[in-house]
Amino acid sequence: MAGVRGYGGGIVGRFSDEPDEYPGVKEYHTARLNQIEGFFYTSDVLRKLADICDEHAGGLFNFHGSTGDIQILGFKQEEAEELFQKCTHLGFDLGGSGSALRTPSCCVGPARCEWATYDTLHITDNLTREFQNEMHRPTFNYKFKIKCAGCPNDCIASGARSDLSIVGVWKANIRIDQKEVAEYAKKFDIKKYVVDKCPTHCMDYTDGKLTIDDSNCVKCMHCINSMPKALRPGLEKGAQIRIGAKVPMVQDPRLGFILIPFYDVNKDKEEDYAFLKDLIQKIWDFWDEYGTNRERVGELIQRVGVGNFLEAIGLDPLPEMVEYPRANPFIKFEEYLVPDDEEEGKEG
Amino acid sequence: MTDEQKQKIKEFVVNLVKEYHGKKRFKPQDLEKEVEQNFQSENITRKDAKAAIKELTDNGELIYGYAGGSFLTLPEDQTQ
Numbered sequence: 426m427a428g429v430r431g432y433g434g435g436i437v438g439r440f441s442d443e444p445d446e447y448p449g450v451k452e453y454h455t456a457r458l459n460q461i462e463g464f465f466y467t468s469d470v471l472r473k474l475a476d477i478c479d480e481h482a483g484g485l486f487n488f489h490g491s492t493g494d495i496q497i498l499g500f501k502q503e504e505a506e507e508l509f510q511k512c513t514h515l516g517f518d519l520g521g522s523g524s525a526l527r528t529p530s531c532c533v534g535p536a537r538c539e540w541a542t543y544d545t546l547h548i549t550d551n552l553t554r555e556f557q558n559e560m561h562r563p564t565f566n567y568k569f570k571i572k573c574a575g576c577p578n579d580c581i582a583s584g585a586r587s588d589l590s591i592v593g594v595w596k597a598n599i600r601i602d603q604k605e606v607a608e609y610a611k612k613f614d615i616k617k618y619v620v621d622k623c624p625t626h627c628m629d630y631t632d633g634k635l636t637i638d639d640s641n642c643v644k645c646m647h648c649i650n651s652m653p654k655a656l657r658p659g660l661e662k663g664a665q666i667r668i669g670a671k672v673p674m675v676q677d678p679r680l681g682f683i684l685i686p687f688y689d690v691n692k693d694k695e696e697d698y699a700f701l702k703d704l705i706q707k708i709w710d711f712w713d714e715y716g717t718n719r720e721r722v723g724e725l726i727q728r729v730g731v732g733n734f735l736e737a738i739g740l741d742p743l744p745e746m747v748e749y750p751r752a753n754p755f756i757k758f759e760e761y762l763v764p765d766d767e768e769e770g771k772e773g
Numbered sequence: 774m775t776d777e778q779k780q781k782i783k784e785f786v787v788n789l790v791k792e793y794h795g796k797k798r799f800k801p802q803d804l805e806k807e808v809e810q811n812f813q814s815e816n817i818t819r820k821d822a823k824a825a826i827k828e829l830t831d832n833g834e835l836i837y838g839y840a841g842g843s844f845l846t847l848p849e850d851q852t853q
């Protein structure tokens with residue numbers, strides 16, 4: 426077994442099947458270290474980390490693993506404790522692995538990117554500190570990933586691969602600078618490359634003026650990405666919370682669906698993300714109670730039905746909570762059945 | 774939860790893991806549920822169970838293993 430005392434995760438153990446033939450890689454474990462949000466490191470800390478990696482492991486790093494963590498590869502169990510202690514003295518704690526919360530991760534967000542609608546780095550740091558126990562002491566049915574993207578470009582693919590994904594969105598109209606639009610018009614055909622490619626056809630460009638019917642904009646970012654100087658996200662900024670995505674390499678990847686269409690994350694930040702933390706706890710309680718071993722939360726929701734899930738976590742159903750447009754026109758509303766039954770009872 | 778209760782819970786958990794050693798792998802949440810059930814009359818919650826188990830893993834009386842899922846086991850498994 427591979428690990429350090431008190432922690433149920435953070436060290437990924439790998440043993441060779443042929444230890445006699447390949448004694449050098451008899452044990453080849455990996456340590457996951459919490460990455461710094463936005464991946465900012467001083468050269469000094471990297472040198473010190475490299476020294477630890479040379480002394481106690483195979484001299485090989487992974488910056489960064491698909492989980493987001495820094496990974497130090499190729500050490501033996503007998504080195505684990507000292508390697509870990511040295512890393513903590515540098516300020517790095519272990520990340521998550523096993524049936525636990527995986528190290529939350531984020532895009533670079535407002536640190537370098539003007540499109541971020543909220544502080545992805547701050548929320549990721551806050552959640553990581555809040556849920557230390559869930560990261561280091563695995564009690565879940567399976568892994569749980571939280572990833573925060575600052576805008577719908579979703580540079581960390583949170584919507585595709587995290588059980589809970591937080592993606593920046595805005596409510597007010599896309600801000601248009603017509604002068605800059607005219608500049609772009611000199612460089613390329615706006616109608617062909619931007620307006621006609623809008624997925625909901627909610628844009629128009631006539632007589633040199635660009636207009637957007639924002640009520641039909643699905644925030645795909647295409648127009649903004651194409652003309653960043655002319656278009657900017659709307660000012661009423663928040664995020665969308667999606668649930669249930671996962672990307673196993675072998676089979677059955679799935680996208681999440683929208684759980685909260687507009688989450689006022691900037692306001693929640695002032696309250697130490699109380700709303701979000703409460704929501705996450707409710708989701709975990711439900712998953713803990715009804716999930717089976719190795720069942721991701723998205724699979725559980727599919728098995729028991731979105732209705733039951735929403736009821737358990739105390740959210741009302743909304744039209745936005747769809748995975749795909751419905752094919753079956755028949756809808757059964759249970760609350761309408763109850764009075765009927767009662768009436769029948771009275772008559773009978 | 775009093776210190777005395779915590780001690781009792783810790784003994785209960787370790788004994789359970791010992792009793793089933795080699796027969797059943799307890800996931801941490803299995804153990805929490807067992808504690809909750811067994812100490813129901815004393816109003817012991819999941820949180821209390823987690824806190825007691827945390828002490829056991831912190832001082833090395835139990836360690837985490839991983840085989841398709843995380844479980845808690847005795848330190849002598851470390852050598853296997």
Ligand code: HEM
Binds near residue numbers: 489491492672
């Ligand atoms: C045929 C051999 C292997 C297969 C099929 C395999 C498969 C996988 C898969 C599917 C994942 C992704 C798991 C996820 O969904 O998060 C993964 C991750 C990982 N594997 Fe392997 N693996 C193999 C060999 C190895 C070896 C030899 C090592 C180490 C020496 C290793 C170390 C890791 C690590 C550290 C991760 C986490 C990577 C990250 O987070 O970026 N694997 N492996």
Ligand code: SF4
Binds near residue numbers: 532574
């Ligand atoms: S997801 Fe959006 S905010 Fe984050 S780095 Fe990418 S473009 Fe910028």
Ligand code: SF4
Binds near residue numbers: 637647
């Ligand atoms: S963001 Fe996408 S949907 Fe919205 S106006 Fe631009 S291209 Fe159209």
